[in-house]
Amino acid sequence: MTIWCQGNLDAEVYFLHNERSQKTQSTQTLQEPGNKGKFFIPSVRRQHAGQYRCYCYSSAGWSQPSDTLELVVTGIYEHYEPRLSALPSPVVTAGGKMTLHCASHGHYDKFILTKEDKKFTSSQDTEHISSSRQYRALFIIGPTTPTHTGAFRCYGYYKNTPLLWSVPSALQQILISGQLPLTPSLSVQPNHTVHSGETVSLLCWSMDSVDTFILSKEGSAQQPLRLKSKSHDQQSQAEFSMSAVTSHLSGTYRCYGAQDSSFYLLSSASAPVELTVSATENQDHTTENLIRMGMAVVVLIVLSILATEAWQSHRQTHPAAGN
Secondary structure, three states: OEEEEEOOOOOOEEEEEEOOOOEEEEEEOEOOOOOEEEEEOOOOOHHHOEEEEEEEEEOOEEOOOOOOEEEOEEEEEOOOOOEEEEEOOOEEEOOOOEEEEEEEOOOOOEEEEEEOOOOOEEEEEOEEEOOOOEEEEEEEEOOOOHHHOEEEEEEEEEOOEEEEEEOOOOOEEEEEEEEEOOOOEEEEEOOOEEEOOOOEEEEEEEOOOOOEEEEEEOOOOOOOEEEEOEEEOOEEEEEEEEOOOOHHHOEEEEEEEEEOOEEEEEEOOOOOEEEEEEOOHHHHHHHHHHHHHHHHHHHHHHHHHHHHHHHHHHHHHOOOOOO
């Protein structure tokens, strides 16, 4: 990492001061337009975190200090990686609201939410949820506008070391629908109801030119699926194929169109398509057999109890000789 300091044109030496560690570095002025000081850190460590100011010295004396540059070092805490999810869905209509949920099974005092383009940062105190044994923070986003779109991460940190953060969460993309003047269509093959283990395909298509199609499941915090569109019969389309489906894929799906020039801005949603994944016939037969076996065991237990009671009654009515 390199920190640059630019000051007076006649500067001779630059000084960089870390107010957290109270360490100061010096460097000679680079002979190029604008005269800059270059401070190179070959391998960033936790001790490099801090608030930096730079100064320069020239024949006129010391300059005023620069504005503060805050350097945060991430990846310090690796044992409890935060998880970030968008509720109720990563896809939201313009003007709507959504909640970004950052959680970890390890204790952090605070979670901080950042946007990859550096235009958004927000921190929240964590709360402990004993029922799930996790710490979490909720970030309310909205009313949403196109400026809220993008890729977000969250980190955990402790109040006494606010510039030392955990490893980041996985990226969570936020998408806003209704931003492109088109509405794709969605269909499912071979049927809206399929058996577990089978293959099903959801076809998203549009007569308008579309670069990418996005498939989203309603009520799911999972990242939507993306596929580049293909041209077929004068229309744009993408086929989302799911093999060996299971019951958790059951639900309501919608698809959206997007252009490469506006990655996070989507079209209006297609009409909803319901997908139901039922148990296979073999699974049905297995369940039936288990029920029959259970009933047989119950009958055997009842018969055993009745036989025992009859035997005890017989002994009481006909006591053994000599008693």
